[in-house]
Amino acid sequence: MGDLAVFWAVVPAGGAGTRLWPLSRAGHPKFLLDLTGSGRSLLQETLERLAPLSAERALVVTGEAHADAVRDQLPGLAGDRVLAEPEPRDSMAAIGLAAAVVEREDPEAVIGSFAADHVIPDAEAFQAAVREAVEVARAGRLVTLGVEPTHPATGFGYIRAGEPLEPFPTALRAVEFVEKPDAERARAYLGSGRYRWNAGMFVVRASVLLDLLQRWHPELADGLRAIAADRSRLAEIWPGLPRIAIDHAVAEPAAAAGHVAVVPAAFRWEDVGDFRSLGRLLPDDGGVRVLGAAPDVVALDATGVVVPSGGRQVALLGVEDLVVVDTPDAVLVTTRERAQEVKAVVDALRAAGREDLL
Amino acid sequence: MGDLAVFWAVVPAGGAGTRLWPLSRAGHPKFLLDLTGSGRSLLQETLERLAPLSAERALVVTGEAHADAVRDQLPGLAGDRVLAEPEPRDSMAAIGLAAAVVEREDPEAVIGSFAADHVIPDAEAFQAAVREAVEVARAGRLVTLGVEPTHPATGFGYIRAGEPLEPFPTALRAVEFVEKPDAERARAYLGSGRYRWNAGMFVVRASVLLDLLQRWHPELADGLRAIAADRSRLAEIWPGLPRIAIDHAVAEPAAAAGHVAVVPAAFRWEDVGDFRSLGRLLPDDGGVRVLGAAPDVVALDATGVVVPSGGRQVALLGVEDLVVVDTPDAVLVTTRERAQEVKAVVDALRAAGREDLL
Numbered sequence: 001m002g003d004l005a006v007f008w009a010v011v012p013a014g015g016a017g018t019r020l021w022p023l024s025r026a027g028h029p030k031f032l033l034d035l036t037g038s039g040r041s042l043l044q045e046t047l048e049r050l051a052p053l054s055a056e057r058a059l060v061v062t063g064e065a066h067a068d069a070v071r072d073q074l075p076g077l078a079g080d081r082v083l084a085e086p087e088p089r090d091s092m093a094a095i096g097l098a099a100a101v102v103e104r105e106d107p108e109a110v111i112g113s114f115a116a117d118h119v120i121p122d123a124e125a126f127q128a129a130v131r132e133a134v135e136v137a138r139a140g141r142l143v144t145l146g147v148e149p150t151h152p153a154t155g156f157g158y159i160r161a162g163e164p165l166e167p168f169p170t171a172l173r174a175v176e177f178v179e180k181p182d183a184e185r186a187r188a189y190l191g192s193g194r195y196r197w198n199a200g201m202f203v204v205r206a207s208v209l210l211d212l213l214q215r216w217h218p219e220l221a222d223g224l225r226a227i228a229a230d231r232s233r234l235a236e237i238w239p240g241l242p243r244i245a246i247d248h249a250v251a252e253p254a255a256a257a258g259h260v261a262v263v264p265a266a267f268r269w270e271d272v273g274d275f276r277s278l279g280r281l282l283p284d285d286g287g288v289r290v291l292g293a294a295p296d297v298v299a300l301d302a303t304g305v306v307v308p309s310g311g312r313q314v315a316l317l318g319v320e321d322l323v324v325v326d327t328p329d330a331v332l333v334t335t336r337e338r339a340q341e342v343k344a345v346v347d348a349l350r351a352a353g354r355e356d357l358l
Numbered sequence: 359m360g361d362l363a364v365f366w367a368v369v370p371a372g373g374a375g376t377r378l379w380p381l382s383r384a385g386h387p388k389f390l391l392d393l394t395g396s397g398r399s400l401l402q403e404t405l406e407r408l409a410p411l412s413a414e415r416a417l418v419v420t421g422e423a424h425a426d427a428v429r430d431q432l433p434g435l436a437g438d439r440v441l442a443e444p445e446p447r448d449s450m451a452a453i454g455l456a457a458a459v460v461e462r463e464d465p466e467a468v469i470g471s472f473a474a475d476h477v478i479p480d481a482e483a484f485q486a487a488v489r490e491a492v493e494v495a496r497a498g499r500l501v502t503l504g505v506e507p508t509h510p511a512t513g514f515g516y517i518r519a520g521e522p523l524e525p526f527p528t529a530l531r532a533v534e535f536v537e538k539p540d541a542e543r544a545r546a547y548l549g550s551g552r553y554r555w556n557a558g559m560f561v562v563r564a565s566v567l568l569d570l571l572q573r574w575h576p577e578l579a580d581g582l583r584a585i586a587a588d589r590s591r592l593a594e595i596w597p598g599l600p601r602i603a604i605d606h607a608v609a610e611p612a613a614a615a616g617h618v619a620v621v622p623a624a625f626r627w628e629d630v631g632d633f634r635s636l637g638r639l640l641p642d643d644g645g646v647r648v649l650g651a652a653p654d655v656v657a658l659d660a661t662g663v664v665v666p667s668g669g670r671q672v673a674l675l676g677v678e679d680l681v682v683v684d685t686p687d688a689v690l691v692t693t694r695e696r697a698q699e700v701k702a703v704v705d706a707l708r709a710a711g712r713e714d715l716l
Contacts, residue, residue, distance in 0.1 A: 022671075022673070295710070298703060298706050298707060298710070300699075300702055300703060300706060301696075310670075310689075312668075312686070312687050312688055312689060313380075313687060313688040313689070313707070313712065313715055314688075314689050314691070315380070315688065315689070315690045315691070315692075315703045315707075316690075316691050316692070317690070317691070317692035317693075317696050317699060317700060317702065317703055318692055318693055318695070318696030318699065319680070319691055319692060319693060319696075322677070322691065324689075324691050326689055328670070329670050329671060330670055330671040330672075330673065331668075331670060331671070331672050331673070331682075331684055331689055332673045332675070333672070333673070333674050333675070333677055333680065333682050333691055334673075334674070334675035334676055334677060335675075335676055335677060337676070338659075338675050338676030338677075341658075341675060341676065342675060344658055344675065345656060345658060345673045345675050348656050348658060349656060349671070349673075352653070352656065354671065357671055
C-alpha cells in the first residue's frame with residue numbers, strides 16, 4: 001500500500017546498556033552486540049528489518065566514539081549516512097538532525113525512527129505496521145507505533161489511544177502520552193485495553209517533525225536546520241542545543257493538539273534492557289538458555305541464562321534461575337530476579353577505579 | 359618428651375581432588391594447590407608442619423606424573439626423598455614402601471604418615487599429638503591420631519577408643535576401626551563420646567609396620583623390602599603388588615589383635631574435600647569468602663565462596679551460598695550445598711571429550 005520511495009529509516013544508536021555489563025561496555029555498547037544469537041548485532045538487525053522499506057535511504061545517528069564501529073558493521077551504508085554526534089544531546093536533537101538532513105534531500109520525505117537496540121523477531125509484521133504508519137504520516141500526522149502490552153510493565157511510558165482514524169485500516173487517534181505508571185495504574189491501563197506501550201517508534205514527515213519542533217522549541221529546530229544546510233557547522237552549533245527527549249519536545253504537545261496517530265504494533269517487541277529480557281529471547285529447552293556456543297556450557301540440574309563469550313568452559317551445577325555472563329576479562333553471576341540491578345556492579349567497579357572494565 | 363631423632367615424616371601425595379575442579383586438575387592435583395590462601399600448597403604446609411619433628415628426615419610418595427612438581431615445590435628435600443610410584447597401588451604400598459626405605463636407613467625408625475592434602479591450622483597442637491604418638495610407637499604399637507568429631511559425619515571412618523594406655527598422658531587403646539557409618543550410627547558415635555574420626559594419620563615403627571604386614575600380606579611386605587634393598591627393582595616389582603588400603607591391610611587386623619593405640623587429636627582437621635569445606639577455612643566477614651586476590655571480586659548482597667584464579671574480575675550480585683571458581687580456561691558455578699557433586703561436571707566433560715579441561 002502506497003509509495004515507499006519517500007520513506008527514510010532513521011536509527012538513533014545510543015545508550016551504553018549498563019545493565020548488560022560485562023557484555024556491553026562503554027566502548028562496545030549494547031547496539032553493537034549480538035544479543036539474539038543471530039550472528040548479527042542489534043544495529044545490523046535493525047537496519048536489515050528496515051531495508052525492504054527504505055532500501056538505501058537510511059541514516060544512523062550515533063556518538064563520535066562509536067561512529068567507526070557503526071560504519072564497520074554497516075558496510076552497505078555510505079559513510080556520510082552515519083551522523084556522529086559530538087556529544088549526547090538526547091533523542092530530539094539526534095532524530096531532529098536526521099530529519100533536517102533528510103528534509104533537504106527530499107522535502108516530501110517521511111522518516112521512521114527506530115532505536116538500534118530493540119528486538120522485533122517478526123520483521124514482516126513490523127514492516128506492515130510501518131507501511132501503514134507511512135501512509136498516515138504522509139497525510140500530515142506524527143505517528144507512533146504502539147506496542148500491545150503483554151503485562152502491566154512499569155518500565156515503559158504508555159500511549160492512550162482514541163477513536164479509529166479513517167480511512168486507515170488500523171490507525172487510531174492518540175489521545176495522550178503518559179509517563180511510566182506505578183504497578184496499580186499499569187494494571188488499570190492493561191485492563192482498559194486502550195493503552196499501548198510507547199516504544200519510541202515514530203513515523204512522520206521530516207518537515208512536519210521540524211515544523212512541530214519549530215512551534216515549541218524554535219531554537220532547536222533552527223539549529224538543526226542550520227547544521228543540515230552546512231554540515232561543517234555541526235561542532236559549532238551542536239553543543240549549544242538543548243537536551244530534551246522527543247516525547248517531551250514534540251510527541252506530548254502534538255498529541256494534546258490532536259496531531260498524533262497510533263498504529264497498533266501487532267508484533268513482539270523487546271528492548272533487551274537486562275539479562276532477564278535477553279533470556280526471554282533465547283531458545284528454552286527447560287535447562288539453561290545459552291547465548292553463544294552451546295558446547296562451551298555444561299549445565300547439570302541448572303536453569304537460567306548463560307552467556308559464554310570468554311572462550312572458556314562454563315559449568316553450572318545445581319543452580320536455579322542464575323545469570324552467568326563470561327567475558328575475557330570479567331565474569332558476572334547474578335539471578336534473573338536481580339538482573340535489572342547490574343548497574344550497581346558497574347557503579348562499584350567505577351568506585352574501585354576499575355574504568356578499564358567499564 | 360622423648361627423642362625425636364628416630365622420627366621420619368612420610369607424606370603420601372596422591373588423589374586428584376576431582377571435587378575441586380576446575381581448580382584441581384589431573385595434572386595439577388589438590389595437594390599442589392594453595393587452598394588456604396597461605397601462599398603455600400597443601401603439600402608444602404604438610405612438610406612445614408612436620409619439619410620441627412622430622413628435620414630432614416622426610417619422604418614423599420607420589421605418582422610419577424607429579425614427582426617433578428613435588429620436587430619443585432620442596433627444594434629443601436633431597437631428590438631421592440621423593441619416591442615415585444610407577445602406578446597407583448593404594449595406600450598400603452605407598453606407605454609401606456616409605457617404611458621399607460626408612461627401615462634400611464634406621465632399623466629403630468618411627469614413621470608418621472600424613473596425607474599431603476589435609477589442613478591442620480594449629481601446628482603446635484598437631485606436633486604435641488605426634489610427639490606423644492612417637493613415644494607410644496617406640497613402645498611397639500601402631501598408633502593412630504583420632505580426630506575429635508565435631509558433627510555426625512558420614513564421610514569418614516571412625517575409631518572406637520577403649521581404656522587409657524599407661525603411662526602415656528592421653529593415649530587410649532584402639533578397640534576397632536569402623537567403616538563410614540550411616541547418619542543414624544554417626545549420631546550414635548558422636549553421642550557416645552568414644553568414637554573418633556580416622557583421619558589416616560598413622561605413627562609406627564617402620565619395622566613394626568612391615569612385620570604386621572608380613573603377618574597378613576607377606577607378598578606385599580616381601581616386595582616392598584626387596585625394592586628398598588635394591589631401588590632399581592621398583593619398576594619390576596611394583597606392578598605386581600596388591601592394591602589395598604593401609605586400614606584394611608594392617609590397621610583393622612592389628613586393632614583386633616590389640617596392637618593399636620589412639621592418641622586424641624585435639625586440633626582442627628579438614629580434608630578440604632570440596633569447595634564447601636574449603637570455604638570453612640577462609641575468613642568470614644559475612645559476605646563472600648574469597649580464596650585469592652580480594653580486589654578481583656566484587657560482591658553485592660552476596661554470600662558464598664569465590665575463587666578468582668583466572669586473573670579476571672568476578673562480580674556477584676544478589677546470590678546466596680554460591681560457589682564460583684574462576685580459572686583461565688573454565689569457570690564453575692554451583693552452590694555450597696551441591697559442591698560435593700562437582701565430580702558430575704568432570705564426568706560430563708569427559709563424556710564430551712574435553713580431556714583438555716580435566
